[in-house]
Amino acid sequence: MNALRLVVFDVDGTLVDSQKTIIESMHRAFASAGLAMPSKEAVLGIVGLSLDVAMARLAPKETREMHHALADAYKEAYVALRAKEGTPASSPFYPGMRDLLITLALRENILLGVATGKSRRGLDKLIEGHGLENLFVTQQVADFHPSKPHPSMLKAALAETGVEAQDAVMIGDTSYDMDMAKSAGMKTIGVSWGYHARNALEGADRIVDEVAALPGVLEDIWRLDT
Structure with missing residues (x-):
């Protein structure tokens, strides 16, 4: 070889x-927008996609502006959880x-x-x-x-x-x-x-x-x- x-x-x-942090961050993002929480299975199903595509799949009836807002809220929640727990734990x-x-x-x-x-x-x-x-x-x-x-x-x-x-x-x-x-x-x-x-x-x-x-x-x- x-x-x-x-x-x-x-x-x-x-x-x-990272599933614990991903799921919690997603739940916080949807709660901040007053939207129903996606299921764990739905959230894990979009892991790997870019956030804009992921949010469109999780909230297909929402507007593009809402998808951007959800993505921003998700990133904010993820950063906060990572800072609190540390990378090796999160x-x-x-x-x-x-x-x-x-x-x-x-x-x-x-x-x-x-x-x-x-x-x-x-x-x-x-x-x-x-x-x-x-x-x-x-x-x-x-x-x-x-x-x-x-x-x-x-x-x-x-x-x-x-x-x-x-x-x-x-x-x-x-x-x-x-x-x-x-x-x-x-x-x-x-x-x-x-x-x-x-x-x-x-x-x-x-x-x-x-x-x-x-x-x-x-x-x-x-x-x-x-």
């Missing part, structure tokens, strides 16, 4: 479990994930990246809070791209790193991640511990049920491509 490889991770639901790593990232980063022929529905500020705070500076060589966020599953994020990641699509893999927990990667010509690995049901990941090249399985699956995918 000598070719330069790129492994791009989704964040929420793949690297970290967005803890899934067991074994931090060690996996460090192990992969030490490989000379592997580059790591992220493609997330988070904002630039949100991702920066997460990386800083977990002490992961300089780990991800390409970081694609919602501020500068159309929402997933549009392939813009991954095409930018490939351009920044100079890695060919056939040598890159997207790892995520939602159908949005899988569809985005397929559109970009990348291989996909779905993780079942996140926010979409396992059967929503059927479009993935492989599905894994535990973090420890990821290195072996990556090797298998790359071996088949050589």
Whole structure:
């Protein structure tokens, strides 16, 4: 495995479990607007989408102005909860994930990246809070791209790193991640511990049920491509 490889991770639901903070922030946002609270299932179903798209799906009868207001209220609530609890508590790593990232980063022929529905500020705070500076060589966020599953994020990641699509893999927990990667010509690995049901990941090249399985699956995918 000598070719330069790129492994791009989704964040929420793949690297970290932020669902408690996400759900509470969403509930606060809708309460501030006097709207009925979306269900937990509905909220987790939109994780990964850009906030404007997510709010339109959660409140389809509301105006565009209300969607913007909800997004702003959500961001305000999320920032407040993160400041109160601290990043490791509000967005803890899934067991074994931090060690996996460090192990992969030490490989000379592997580059790591992220493609997330988070904002630039949100991702920066997460990386800083977990002490992961300089780990991800390409970081694609919602501020500068159309929402997933549009392939813009991954095409930018490939351009920044100079890695060919056939040598890159997207790892995520939602159908949005899988569809985005397929559109970009990348291989996909779905993780079942996140926010979409396992059967929503059927479009993935492989599905894994535990973090420890990821290195072996990556090797298998790359071996088949050589």
